[in-house]
Amino acid sequence: MKTHYRVLRVAAYCRVSTKQEEQLNSYENQVEHYTERINSENGWTLEGIYADKGISGTSVKNRDEFNRMIRRCKQGKIDMIITKSIARFARNTVDCLKYVRLLNDLGVDVYFEEQGIHSNQPGAEFYITIYGSIAQSESENISANIKWGKAQAAREGKVVFRYKNFLGYRKGEDGQPEIVPEEAETIRFIYDRFLAGDSLKGIAELLEEKGIKSPTGKAEW
Template sequence: MKKERTITVVPALKSKIQKAEEAVGQRLRVAAYARVSTEQDEQESSYEAQVDFYTRHIQSNPNWEFVGVFADRGITGTNTKNRESFNRMISLALEGGIDLILTKSISRFARNTVDTLQTVRELKGVGVEVVFEKENLHTLDPKCEVMLAIMSSLAQEESRSISENVRWGQQKSMRDGKVFLPYKHFLGYKKGADGYPEIVEEEAAIVRQIYDMFLSGKSIRHIADYLTEQGVPTPTGKSRWPVSTVENILRNEKYKGEALLQKSYTVDYLSKKTRKNDGELPQYHIENSHEPIISPEIFDLVQKRLEHRRGYKARFRDNSPLSNKLICADCGGFYGHKVWHNRENTKRYDIWYCNRRYAGAEKCKTPILREIEIEMAFERICQELGIRGGQSHENLWNEMVEVVMVYPDRRLIFHMIDGREAEVII
């Protein structure tokens, strides 16, 4: 005979929040999340107000244990990857350190529907509730997810609309020739009363020094090390100067009073990824956009020397220690290697002269030098500086010499890697 089937109902387990509310002496561990997406003054006050409000609100409830207010300032809400405080809060909640999270609205939490739903589901899976106060949504409510999906989509659409409006405004400003600089991180300028860049003389002196040192033959590495040793703060206020920072200053056209706008662009409003503009979008070149710190002539000369240094391996003989070391003081070009043959005695001479010597209407005034003359000059310099060692001439040159400036009067100024200088006439 078949036994009668019986069914027993097992009551649903109470959530952590319900248990904490019913337990005597047990308090909910509560945190809050606050965020503003810009660092403007009015947003700064909003940020401080959110932090203060939630701190007081949580601490005033006797049934709540204050965990903290996790806040991100000046960070976009369209994705959660770069929000340090947000990610730290979620990790703590998933590890069991938070029972309840309060936040002002869905748009403060995330404007990306996928991120919002995924994060809420992860928290819900471990019994952590999120309360969106503006929308009056509690994520442990079974009916919440549908409303959350709808409202998250609206927040994401709002973000897209804002992004499009901002992009349109930026394009309009560029077409109108307006120049905006990241003044907090830009050496030499501040925002003037008329909205245009205004020179800060104390910082401009540093910029001019960088250009002067480079044109005198100093390497970018040497300039960076010198500024660090002198205790000059970087544009971002740091103590150590990276080589890239010095090179960016040497290459930035804004120091000659011009501006090339839209060098890069944002791929999409969700990822916020930026790419170099290689022709995908129009660029806007504005001449005489603001007062220059560096004259156009000096700036252009620096660009030529930078290009020479960057591409020398493809243009010059690189199996000689002299390659990319000798610089023409007349035009700024590099000296290149050539071989002369004496027709009378069939002797071979290694000679060096400016690669641009015959490029212009007037040839450079700097002399043609025999390689043996340069070697002898280097030996004299080593004696004057007290440089000794068992190394070969070539190895010693590579380890000691940064660049050599060649002048029309056959004067050579050696700029050594250790910062010393020495002059010799050949």
């Protein structure tokens, strides 16, 4: 008599919350980690890696890969989801519980590596609620601290310049903004035409006719 073992179709979800280079490196590492992790486990087969880059975890609205993964679960294509932590899965407690319950109803287990919790275990929802609340609180505190820091810097006259896409200025040797003469002429031209009554579209067309590139280096404004 043959014994039949069920092979779990396992998906991984990973996310990094910013577009900074070190965070994107973390994203690549997560994809590599889960590919190796799932392929090396007996009784598991890799269903897919779902990864959102540069997306906040406070809402699932704009997380395309997360939503695609949920659709696959509803189609019966996934048996288990593995993710780094509750904070990676969601930093909104309501969303976290909503989707954990939805997935449990679909028979899909969510395994949170960092906490060592399987969502289909007895009492798991209690721990998920606690950890989810902590993650949400941390996210809100970070956001508040960033806003306070920017406001404080503005009061002190310290402004962060995105020089790469900033027309008219570059970073000087002393670290302070320095006027770029040729770009300053472009800025004067834009203001002159605006004060003369030209529309934004009309000004853009004039700049393109003159062959003046946009702040991002594109021929089209």
